[in-house]
Amino acid sequence: MKKFVPNFITLLNLSCGIVALRYAMDQAFDMALFWFFLGIVFDFLDGFAARWLGVSSALGVELDSLADMVTSGLVPGQVMYALISYSTASYGDEVHFYLPFAGYLVTLASAYRLARFNIDTRQHESFIGLPTPANALFILSVGYMVQQAEYIKVLPLWAALLITGVSCYLLNSNWPLFALKFKNFSLKENAIKYIFLLLSAILLLCFRVNAFALIILAYILLSIGSNLFKNKVKDETN
Template identity: 40%
Template sequence: MKKHIPNILTCCSLLSGCIATVMAFQGEFFWVVVWVIVAAFFDFSDGFAARALKAYSPMGKELDSLSDDISFGLAPSVAVFRFLSDNMTRISENQIIVDYLPYMAFLLAVFSALRLAKFNIDERQSESFIGLNTPANALFWVSFCYGLTHNVPVITPTLMYTIMAAIVVFSLLMVSEIPMFSLKIKSLKLKGNEHRYFLAVAMIALVAWIGILGIAGGILLYITLSILQQTGILKK
């Protein structure tokens, strides 16, 4: 029975991603955030369970990637699609643009799939990530969409163009060759985990300050720290 536990947890992550997708279509951005976080919890738990129970399997690896593309690829894409669809008239009255430009949100799902496929065959990513991982990308977008609908008083054309540019940037980040440190803490010691603890404290502070939008701020900080670390400005 224990060999099936990791796959059961993965399926729970997949189910959570499906619910998040439905919530995104309905424009319930708070619940999208909740269910993506639940999916991330199960996604972390399945790997932990597999290591603890020594229940690794090729099927589990493939199932995990399929689950991740739904929970961390499709769900955030639908959230961004819904937001763009609701606000596209702010930049154009052309019906073709209003109807079809929001579909660029699904670049996030496409590049999530590319990133996951790349991750499965890239032996360099056992201890850290190369490119932005899909859970971090998903958490950024779902919390950002929630923040835009609850924390931003006016959605301006400039903001809309910035969001569309960010879709392209984040899509490319997922398949980039930029090393990004893993968020998994193998030891509770401060040494070797300085960046992880700093990020955790900063994320908590941001959420306490600006609410759910603080999650998006924390992901931006994570990307920034990883880039500074790679350039040598911060010590590894």
């Protein structure tokens, strides 16, 4: 019975992704963000439960990727479709109909990223490329901000297409990004993680839900800065 517990939690992640997708199709980005975030919580808990119960399995790995494909792949693709659709409303019927499908490039890039992750042996301690949940959180947060903002009703088309292109690139780039995994609580060994957590807490206190996009940007920039610092130290010691 306990073997099914992690898989059941993964299915809860998938269920949340389906609900988030439905809300995203209705452009209710606030509710889509809520259900996405709940799905990500279950995405964390399924792996934790599998390790705690000692029932990790190949089936669980594949099921997890399939759930992530919906929650962190299809949902942000739908949000980008909507954002580009808003941006092309004044560009004529053909552009307004066809160009928004470019948003689903995020879904395709996420699928490729998830497939690579399953066979990449380098990503146990850190990530290579932006994780799909982080990318999805950024896109859904942008959708939420556009929906809630009084000073902007649509993203400029160039901005919507830029977010799409950069997302696709970062998902499958070879940039190392740190993972929030702690082998110990040493300040020296985990400095970048503590800085990120502290910065995230400050941003959440200041901007609340609107902080999520800034947190993902901070995560990317801190990872880049950390890698540059490590490479500089390595070059100086050689």
